[in-house]
Amino acid sequence: MEAFNNGSRLADYEMDGAGLIGRGKFSVVHRTRRKRDNKRVALKKIQVFEMMDSKCRNECLNEIKLLQSLGHPNIVQYLDAFIEDNELHVAMELAERGDLGGLIKRAASAGTPLPEGHVWEYFVQIADALRYMHSKRVMHRDIKPANVFIMDTGVLKLGDLGLGRYFSSKTNMVHSTVGTPFYMSPECIQGSYYDWKSDIWSLGCLLYELATLRSPFFTEGLNYYTLGKKINKRAFEPISGAFSAELRGLVDHMIQVDPAHRLDSEAVYAVAVQRVGSSFSTPGMDGGASTGVPVPMAS
Template identity: 40%
Template sequence: ERKRKKGDKEIGNIRVYATTQLLGGIQNKSKEAKRIQETKSNKRKKLAIARMEAYKTLKVLGAGGGGQAILCERKADNLKVVIKKMPCVSPEEKEENMKEGTVLNKICSVCQYIVKYIDHFWSEKDKCVYLVMEYAEKGDLAGRIKEMKRKGDQFSEEQLVKWLWQITVALYYIHHQNTLHRDIKSLNVFLDQDDNLKLGDFGIARQLSANTQMAQTLVGTIPYMSPELLRGQPYDYKTDIWSLGCLMHELATLGSLPFEGNIIDLVYQVQRRAAPFIPDTYSSDFSDLIINMLFKDPKDRPTAAEILTNEIFKEVALADPSSPRFVRPLFEEEEETAELLKTFARV
C-alpha cells in the first residue's frame, strides 16, 4: 500500500511537471510570436517613416472627406509628386485605400494618359495610407473650365477632339484590364505641362473577374451617374461611357452638365429626358458622338473601341504613338483608298 501511494505521488508529480512544462512552452511560444509581430510592426513603421522622409512637403493642393492631396518634392532628384494621404478608421477602409494604389500600379503602365503610379504604403503611426503619384502641373479640367469661363472664351473643337481621344484611349486600356473607373468627372482628369490629359483617382475603381462582367454597387458622383446605375441595376463598362459623355458636354458648355438639379429632379431627368445638344458652334459629327454616349440604354452606347474608330479622330490617331494597334490600320487604309480614288479621278 505504501509503495502504491508512493507510486501515485510520483506519477502525480510527473503530471504536474509535464503540465507546467507544456504551459510554459505555450507561453514562451506566445511571447515569441508577440515579439516577432512587434518587430515586424516596428520595421513597417520605420519603413513608412523612411518613405515619407524621402519627400519634402511643399503645400497642400486640396482636402476632402477622403483625405489630402499634398504637393511634395522627392529629395533624391527634386521630382515633384502628389502624395494622397488617406486616413483609415477601420481595417476595411485601409484595405480599400490600399487597393487604389494596387489598381493604379497595374493600370498606369499600359497608357500614357493615366496618372503614373510611384509608390503606396501604410503608416501605422498615423493610421493613413499614402499614395505617391505623378504631378500634373496644370491642375484638373474643372479648374481649366473655370479659367475659360472667366475669359469668356470657348474650347476649340480641335482641342476637345484631342482630349476626347486621349481619355477614350485611357478608358480603352482600363476596360481591357477588366476594370471600371466609375468616377469620371472634371475633377478627376488632370493636365500635364503639354496640355495632355491624365485620368486619375481610382479610389472607387472596380476590377471585374472573368466570371463577373457586371457591377452593382451604387458609387460615383451623382450628376455623372448613368441611368442604369441610378436605377440600382447591374452595370458594366458602358457606365464609364455615359460619364465621359457628361464630361464632354461639360467642357463644350463650360460647366453645364447634361442633367442638373437636386437629386430627385436629376434622377427624373436622367431617366425621362433626352440629353441636350451642345452649342451649334461645334460640328454635327462631334455633337452626335457626344449624344451617342448619352443614350439611355447602355446597349446603344458605343464602347471605347468603337468611339476610337470615329472619323473625327483620323488626324490625331495617326499622329499619336499611343494609338491602340487596331486603330491606325483602319485610318491608314482609308488614306490609301482615298489616294487611289484621286489617282483614278485624274486618269
C-alpha cells in the first residue's frame, strides 16, 4: 500500500468554495484547487478500507495506475492518487460544464432535439475515446451520458473509467455484472461472459439517446426483470426518420443481441468520422475527435 503513495498529500489541495460535486455509497467528490499550480480539479475521496480485503484493494489500486497511464484528449485525465487517513484520494480533470446526461435532460425538458450535426460531433469524440481504450485493451463497462463530461472548452471526455465499480464489487474483467442497467448488454445483464462488444452495445444506447433524448429501454415503473426481457428481445422504438439513414443504421449495427453481429470500436469510429466530415458537420468547426462543439449551458 505504501508503495502506491507518491508523496502527494491532502494538504496539497484546497477545497473550492463551490464544494460538493457528487456523492456515492463509498465516495464523495469535491471541487478543489491544486495549490502548486492553482489548477482546479475534481478530488474523489473513497473509503477503500471499508469495502474489501487487501487483495482486492491492491487489484483496484493497480487498476488506477492503469487508468493514469491512459492519455487521450477525449478521456478524463487521472492526475494524482494517494492514500491518507485510511482513504484513497484520486484527483481528476474537472468538468466545468457538467455531463452529457445533463445536456440531454435539458434538451428533453425544452422539447428541443439536438441537431444531427451536433449529435455526430458529440458522438465522434466518445467513439474515439473508446477506440483508444480498446486499443490499450481496457474496457469501460459503464458507458452512459452521465459518464461523458463536458470541459470548459466544450470538448467531451469519457470518464468514470471503472473506479467506483472496481471498488464496490469483486470484479473479473470478463465475468462480472457491473454497469448501469439501462445501458447493459444482453450478455452482461444475464451474468454471462462478455468482451469488448459489450461496450459497443452501451455506446449504441448512448447514440440512440443523443438522437431521441431518451434511453432505448427506459419505461416508467420498469423493474429489473422486465428490463432484462426488453434488452434480450432488443425491444425499443425506432429512431425518427428525421435522422439520417446512416445514424439509424449505425445504432442498428451496435445494438445487436449477438455480440458477433455488432461493429467493433474501430468501425464505429470510422463511420462517425465520415459523418462529421459530411454536410452534417457543424459550421465553423474543423471536425474530428477532441474538438469541442457549442454546448448549451446549464440554466
